Amino acid sequence: MMRIRFRIFLIFASALLLASCNRDLEPDSSFIAGSQVQLKVAGSVIHTYDPLTWQLGYNPTTKEFRVGDDQMKNYYIVNCSSIPSSTGQKLDATVTWTAGGGTKSIKGRFEVAKAEKDRYWLWCGDKKIQTGVTVCILR
Helix, strand or coil: CHHHHHHHHHHHHHHHHHHCCCCCCCCCHHHHHCCCCEEEECCEEEEECCCCCEEEEEECCCCEEEEEECCCCCEEEEEECCCCCCCCCEEEEEEEEEECCEEEEEEEEEEEEEEECCEEEEEECCCCCCEEEEEECCC
16 A cells, blocks of 8 residues: 555656756747738737838847848847757847836747748747747848
8 A cells, every 4th residue: 555655656746847847938829820020029019020111130250130220219229049950940049128117038949930031020938939030031
């Protein structure tokens, strides 16, 4: 009887340990399904590119992507460890954006969750970050 209780305890403890692991969350389905160039943090859209009043920038040497309005009051900048190229690729990135009169920034491990032509949807599923950002390679 003691062995059975011990085995049940071990199974229960193992299940708790596995459940507490810091696993990445799946990409936000609305972010991936959309066609917008945007920055989304913790479920909220922060900035969305508008081709009439916003500009795109790309520097392949520094692996930097810029998306901002014409006055640069609202923008986001993504600095990547490598240039996105295909779905499933993992890269480190720093994302900096304007918010409430100041700027915010996060660093994380991103995965290319979607790729269409020269547009890439990058997702960081870290439970604390949960950030989706779209970047465009300009040729």
